[in-house]
Amino acid sequence: MAASAPIKPTIYLGSFVHSTSLSELELADKGAIGVDETGVIAFVERAVENVEDVKAKNEGFTEANVVEVKDGFFFPGFIDTHTHASQHPNTGLFGQTTLLDWLQTYTFPMESSLSELSKAQTVYSNFVSRTLSHGTTTAAYYATIHVPTTNLLADICLSRGQRALVGRVCMNTDLSPEYYRDVSEEQALSDSRASIDYIRSIDPKGEIVQPIITPRFAPSCTSTCLSHLGALAKETGAHIQTHIAENKPEVVLVASLFPTSKSYTDVYDTAGLLTPKTILAHAVHLSGPEISTIKARGAKISHCPASNTAITSGCCPVRELLDEGLTIGLGTDVSGGFSPSILEECRQAIWVSRFRAMSSAENSKLSTEEVLYLATRGGAAVVGLEDRVGGFEVGKEWDAQMIVLNPVPEGGAPEGKFEGGVDVFGFETLEERVQKWVYSGDDRNTVAVWVRGRLVHRTGKYLA
Numbered sequence: 001m002a003a004s005a006p007i008k009p010t011i012y013l014g015s016f017v018h019s020t021s022l023s024e025l026e027l028a029d030k031g032a033i034g035v036d037e038t039g040v041i042a043f044v045e046r047a048v049e050n051v052e053d054v055k056a057k058n059e060g061f062t063e064a065n066v067v068e069v070k071d072g073f074f075f076p077g078f079i080d081t082h083t084h085a086s087q088h089p090n091t092g093l094f095g096q097t098t099l100l101d102w103l104q105t106y107t108f109p110m111e112s113s114l115s116e117l118s119k120a121q122t123v124y125s126n127f128v129s130r131t132l133s134h135g136t137t138t139a140a141y142y143a144t145i146h147v148p149t150t151n152l153l154a155d156i157c158l159s160r161g162q163r164a165l166v167g168r169v170c171m172n173t174d175l176s177p178e179y180y181r182d183v184s185e186e187q188a189l190s191d192s193r194a195s196i197d198y199i200r201s202i203d204p205k206g207e208i209v210q211p212i213i214t215p216r217f218a219p220s221c222t223s224t225c226l227s228h229l230g231a232l233a234k235e236t237g238a239h240i241q242t243h244i245a246e247n248k249p250e251v252v253l254v255a256s257l258f259p260t261s262k263s264y265t266d267v268y269d270t271a272g273l274l275t276p277k278t279i280l281a282h283a284v285h286l287s288g289p290e291i292s293t294i295k296a297r298g299a300k301i302s303h304c305p306a307s308n309t310a311i312t313s314g315c316c317p318v319r320e321l322l323d324e325g326l327t328i329g330l331g332t333d334v335s336g337g338f339s340p341s342i343l344e345e346c347r348q349a350i351w352v353s354r355f356r357a358m359s360s361a362e363n364s365k366l367s368t369e370e371v372l373y374l375a376t377r378g379g380a381a382v383v384g385l386e387d388r389v390g391g392f393e394v395g396k397e398w399d400a401q402m403i404v405l406n407p408v409p410e411g412g413a414p415e416g417k418f419e420g421g422v423d424v425f426g427f428e429t430l431e432e433r434v435q436k437w438v439y440s441g442d443d444r445n446t447v448a449v450w451v452r453g454r455l456v457h458r459t460g461k462y463l464a
């Protein structure tokens, strides 16, 4: 279905849960959320006893569809602020490597092979299906240096209805192998421009897909290349994504490659790459002055805890970054990260914060409420969609997932009865159900997913 084709007004009936602030969730037991024919939330009602009354009193909803959640709740779609679609086949493959040798051993060979259209079609279609199945309604994607297959990823997101920022990766230094690098600064610029133009041609209003300028990271780009990309961002108003201060040897490498820069952050700042539309992934090893500069420029942070642990980059001081007032979302960072699930990233963010609390930083523990905020409203602010998605308010678009929690049945699973690894017994409060989902849930609990009111994923038994 075309992204802007009208849909039937629908009332989403039953419990809903969303963040109202960093530390608070609203848990509404008997909700009714009306979504109009454009996919926008028209009303949000609480303590609903009878859906017929809701239909009668809301103009345009007398004939509305009703989608009811039983044994679960509606939750905002997840926002993955940093992931590499092109590394998906490597998910789980990282061995004992750390960032710089991991790139050479696993990442560049895989990415370079995605010049092939048929392989890219298979990998990207699969990854979009996989992330949707985990409730990811928006993703900031890295593709590869290849324009045709980067554009293909944007086509796939648009046709599947997943919101996406799609980036053609730029890298022109000999950190990358000869078989996989931009041959010149000019090519990095012109290929980036070509991909921006294409993505804007298929979705001129950027309702579902938008381009994002993607210098891989400072060691992959010459300062001229970075400056060209900063100027391109200014000219086109496009978003920017890159990596920063992920591991210590990388920080040392940047200092040696850019000896006149004050810091890693300064390399990007000098090139005009730190803007309110910039997403900086990792940010594990930043100094105080760097944090101040990032804040002053309004750039955003993608916290990628699974990846930071898997390739042993470090423990990002998220509590301190939040206290400094930075805007933060979560990123799966496949395939440094080993899971395409933002729910998994919520758990990993909590664990990393607790390991920090047990070692040095007592007050660093993140709560369930806080990570769910980062996964939704925080992520929305990171990708510049905070006015449109991330929570359930009138005027926001219906990007949502239906979560169902069922106990494991004795002797097997009767048709339509069993979803996932969360056992509920009927006496849990809604708050307890949410906690249990965060710690033991997975994609089996995500039985349906919508973007702008359109169904983009469902399990076989639901909403057939």
Ligand SMILES: O=c1[nH]c(=O)c2nc[nH]c2[nH]1
Binding pocket: 084, 099, 103, 107, 216, 217, 243, 246, 307, 333, 336
């Ligand atoms: O986690 C990461 N994944 C990458 O692909 C990458 N490239 C530079 N720095 C990186 N970090």
